[in-house]
Amino acid sequence: xxxxxxxTALQAFSEAAQTIVSPExxxxxxxxxxxxxxxxxxxxVEMITAAGFLPFRVRATGSTGTELSDAYFGNINxxxxxxxxxxxxxxxxxxxxxxxIFNSCDHIRRIYDHWIRQMKTPFVKILSLPRKDGPAQxxxxxxxxxxxxxHMQEHFRVEITYDKLREAIALHNASRHRQRDLYELRKTDxxxxxxxxxxxxxxxxxxxxxxxxxxxxxxxxxxxxKASGHSDYRARLMIVxxxxxxxxxxxxxxxxxxxxxxxxxxxxxxxxxxxxDQSVSxxxxxxxxxxxxxxxxxxxxxxxxxQRVEYIKKMIRDFNVDxxxxxxxxFCELWGFEQYSLVNDFKQSNIPLLCMDREYTLTGVGQLRTxxxxxxxxxxxxxx
Amino acid sequence: MDEKKERSLSRxxxxxxxxxxxxxxxxxxxxxxxxxxxxxxxxxxxxxxVIIDCVxxxxxxxxxxxxxxxxxLTAMDVPWYFHVQQQFAAGGTGGxxxxxxxxxxxxxxxxxxxxxxxxxxxxxxxxxxxxxIPTAYLALTEPCDSVAGxxxxxxxxxxxxxxxxxxxxVPYHDDARSYDYYAGELKRMIDFIAKHTGKTMNMNRLKEVxxxxxxxxxxxxxxxxxxxxxxxxxxxxxxxSGFYTLNTAGAGEPEKTQWxxxxxxxxxxxxxxxxxxxxxQKIRLLWYDIQPMFFSELVPWLExxxxxxxxxxxxxxxxxxxxxxxxxxxxxxxxxxxxxxHGPMIHQARGLVDNVISDIRRIVTDYKIDCVIFPGxxxxxxxxxxxxxxxxxxxxxxxxxxxxxxxxxDKRYTSVDQIKDxxxxxxxxxxxG
Ligand code: SF4
Ligand code: SF4
Numbered sequence: 001x002x003x004x005x006x007x008t009a010l011q012a013f014s015e016a017a018q019t020i021v022s023p024e025x026x027x028x029x030x031x032x033x034x035x036x037x038x039x040x041x042x043x044x045v046e047m048i049t050a051a052g053f054l055p056f057r058v059r060a061t062g063s064t065g066t067e068l069s070d071a072y073f074g075n076i077n078x079x080x081x082x083x084x085x086x087x088x089x090x091x092x093x094x095x096x097x098x099x100x101i102f103n104s105c106d107h108i109r110r111i112y113d114h115w116i117r118q119m120k121t122p123f124v125k126i127l128s129l130p131r132k133d134g135p136a137q138x139x140x141x142x143x144x145x146x147x148x149x150x151h152m153q154e155h156f157r158v159e160i161t162y163d164k165l166r167e168a169i170a171l172h173n174a175s176r177h178r179q180r181d182l183y184e185l186r187k188t189d190x191x192x193x194x195x196x197x198x199x200x201x202x203x204x205x206x207x208x209x210x211x212x213x214x215x216x217x218x219x220x221x222x223x224x225x226k227a228s229g230h231s232d233y234r235a236r237l238m239i240v241x242x243x244x245x246x247x248x249x250x251x252x253x254x255x256x257x258x259x260x261x262x263x264x265x266x267x268x269x270x271x272x273x274x275x276x277d278q279s280v281s282x283x284x285x286x287x288x289x290x291x292x293x294x295x296x297x298x299x300x301x302x303x304x305x306x307q308r309v310e311y312i313k314k315m316i317r318d319f320n321v322d323x324x325x326x327x328x329x330x331f332c333e334l335w336g337f338e339q340y341s342l343v344n345d346f347k348q349s350n351i352p353l354l355c356m357d358r359e360y361t362l363t364g365v366g367q368l369r370t371x372x373x374x375x376x377x378x379x380x381x382x383x384x
Numbered sequence: 385m386d387e388k389k390e391r392s393l394s395r396x397x398x399x400x401x402x403x404x405x406x407x408x409x410x411x412x413x414x415x416x417x418x419x420x421x422x423x424x425x426x427x428x429x430x431x432x433x434v435i436i437d438c439v440x441x442x443x444x445x446x447x448x449x450x451x452x453x454x455x456x457l458t459a460m461d462v463p464w465y466f467h468v469q470q471q472f473a474a475g476g477t478g479g480x481x482x483x484x485x486x487x488x489x490x491x492x493x494x495x496x497x498x499x500x501x502x503x504x505x506x507x508x509x510x511x512x513x514x515x516x517i518p519t520a521y522l523a524l525t526e527p528c529d530s531v532a533g534x535x536x537x538x539x540x541x542x543x544x545x546x547x548x549x550x551x552x553x554v555p556y557h558d559d560a561r562s563y564d565y566y567a568g569e570l571k572r573m574i575d576f577i578a579k580h581t582g583k584t585m586n587m588n589r590l591k592e593v594x595x596x597x598x599x600x601x602x603x604x605x606x607x608x609x610x611x612x613x614x615x616x617x618x619x620x621x622x623x624x625s626g627f628y629t630l631n632t633a634g635a636g637e638p639e640k641t642q643w644x645x646x647x648x649x650x651x652x653x654x655x656x657x658x659x660x661x662x663x664x665q666k667i668r669l670l671w672y673d674i675q676p677m678f679f680s681e682l683v684p685w686l687e688x689x690x691x692x693x694x695x696x697x698x699x700x701x702x703x704x705x706x707x708x709x710x711x712x713x714x715x716x717x718x719x720x721x722x723x724x725x726h727g728p729m730i731h732q733a734r735g736l737v738d739n740v741i742s743d744i745r746r747i748v749t750d751y752k753i754d755c756v757i758f759p760g761x762x763x764x765x766x767x768x769x770x771x772x773x774x775x776x777x778x779x780x781x782x783x784x785x786x787x788x789x790x791x792x793x794d795k796r797y798t799s800v801d802q803i804k805d806x807x808x809x810x811x812x813x814x815x816x817g
Contacts, residue, residue: 110769
């Protein structure tokens with residue numbers, strides 16, 4: 001599917017999504033800016049922004065192997081941390097001034113253990129992110145954030161004032177708002193922006209200074225407004241899963257005629273669908289409430305399966321989705337059991353669903369194409 | 385009783401029928417170890433009876449997990465069953481007659497095959513209606529993604545969707561703040577149990593129960609120390625599994641404390657008289673993972689073929705501390721710490737790799753270990769990412785290390801013969817035995 005959007009902003013986003021050290025990252029670094037890496041969508045990036053640093057979500061974009069990290073991870077570990085840690089071992093993350101890791105999953109949490117042993121990053125912390133979303137968990141996570149704030153202040157000799165946190169919350173909420181505006185345009189019969197492009201936009205949002213990002217988002221919204229919509233698709237698809245940061249994966253799907261109109265992904269809509277509540281007077285509580293309880297949850301939040309299904313179903317209605325493609329990185333237990341539940345529930349609700357395991361790097365493109373084609377066949381040519 | 389309820393008890397009834405003749409044999413000719421073994425078997429049978437009675441009579445009971453302090457449940461006088469029990473009980477008794485059929489049915493569920501078999505099996509038991517539906521459910525949500533992932537799927541089952549559930553949320557850190565937080569979860573758990581079963585907590589009774597389990601733990605520490613002796617006094621299967629069974633199946637009963645006392649006495653006598661249960665011991669092993677369900681096909685082979693004894697294993701080695709019962713707060717904090725730090729699997733797999741490193745260091749030194757076997761269960765993704773650190777620790781200690789890669793529930797993944805072959809080659813290459 002060809003792009004209909006002429007936009008330098010979109011080019012900047014694609015560039016940021018296709019590389020690790022994009023020109024924006026390089027510029028920030030050249031200007032003496034500090035960069036804090038993190039792994040999970042539940043990281044309150046506002047804390048990093050409030051410190052005056054660039055929040056950078058670790059990916060393994062461009063990775064070609066796991067030759068170094070194989071010494072630390074086993075062959076039953078998820079390929080995302082294996083590739084990401086491999087890049088770290090190759091020195092490709094040496095530009096980070098710090099890393100914050102969560103007990104996101106069994107694979108990612110072990111990155112912390114290896115990172116502190118193998119890497120020289122001066123500031124590495126692990127936070128305990130609850131898997132439940134009750135008031136006690138919000139309070140716990142608020143304390144985790146307060147401790148992180150203290151550690152950052154002490155280590156980097158910066159002040160993360162409540163005012164700065166409030167500013168950062170407003171800034172990131174503004175990003176989310178504009179990103180949602182883009183999603184909004186995809187609800188139409190002729191969405192002007194493809195799923196490939198949208199994923200590049202949201203991925204770029206995790207790898208760019210937020211002020212610059214918001215400015216580019218503004219430009220992109222204008223450019224998209226001028227673009228004609230896509231009508232040359234066979235079906236409207238939604239992608240569901242956890243870690244997926246490669247727009248090229250979506251490009252393969254869209255190349256078969258399935259236009260991806262929305263998603264429930266950790267680099268996609270789950271990042272942006274809700275805002276942090278700016279009316280809460282204590283910004284740390286506002287952040288904890290948002291990241292533990294209010295944002296759309298992922299499969300590690302075991303008490304919120306029903307809400308996740310509701311979230312997907314609402315998306316299906318709002319975006320007029322014909323079929324759902326569920327992607328899971330092999331060896332991911334969280335999204336593995338989730339798959340089982342979704343298959344059963346979607347069968348009952350007559351929602352067409354295609355489940356696919358994948359590796360972090362884009363492999364088996366031929367097979368991917370075949371499976372998408374077959375899926376599209378079953379959906380019928382609804383829009384052609 | 386309706387058909388569904390009857391089916392949900394069928395495996396318990398079968399197990400009882402299977403254990404009964406074994407119990408009779410043990411009682412008729414107990415030998416030196418028979419009384420200890422008989423007690424364990426009786427314990428399983430009596431727990432099953434209690435649950436069957438609850439289902440038949442409509443009395444409240446819980447499904448629970450080994451991480452939820454049994455002291456609390458005992459003190460509240462509410463019966464429970466541990467819902468991964470069937471798989472573990474099978475391990476202790478040489479395998480359930482249903483294992484293969486269950487695994488094949490499990491395969492058909494559609495959970496990706498790389499997800500932990502132990503929990504896929506559990507899901508199968510649920511789907512097949514083989515788990516008694518409790519009045520309320522105390523879930524397990526740590527130490528791994530599988531339990532968290534399974535939990536969401538488990539509570540989505542139509543028959544379980546309306547079962548009230550409490551999930552004690554486990555923090556990742558190990559510090560006073562974490563223990564206090566978890567103590568708060570335990571208190572909320574008590575309110576939950578009271579609300580759904582009508583049972584109340586009596587703090588004096590809790591203190592009594594904890595005092596009794598403390599005695600059991602103290603004796604277990606003594607017993608663990610006795611296993612340091614060369615030769616080690618006992619074989620593996622019975623005593624170490626016994627620890628597991630007794631701690632998950634009940635607490636606070638003086639008879640259980642007495643069982644520990646008898647175990648210690650027997651071990652002491654064997655050490656004193658240099659009369660180990662396994663003669664000709666040549667290799668002292670540390671088995672660092674949970675025991676496979678088919679362990680009864682491996683342990684006798686290890687002992688007889690190679691003179692290899694498992695002097696200590698991961699499940700049994702936890703740095704047990706006694707719980708301070710002086711105040712209510714101290715007691716809850718102690719129980720929280722016990723749940724987070726002393727529970728098998730939770731101690732090793734939750735949190736940083738530090739516990740694994742210090743366990744290996746201490747066990748290898750204290751138990752004069754000749755080699756460490758890291759079975760590498762396919763469900764333990766965190767352990768797969770820990771293996772390199774374990775290997776490094778062994779290298780520093782100068783002790784040979786073997787990573788196998790198996791499925792503790794499913795011999796089809798790595799067969800017993802393949803496991804034996806790997807172990808034999810390893811022993812030979814390392815000039816052990
Ligand atoms: S799936 Fe959950 S734990 Fe994994 S990155 Fe996404 S938010 Fe974090
Ligand atoms: S895909 Fe699953 S296993 Fe892989 S990093 Fe994300 S949550 Fe962890």
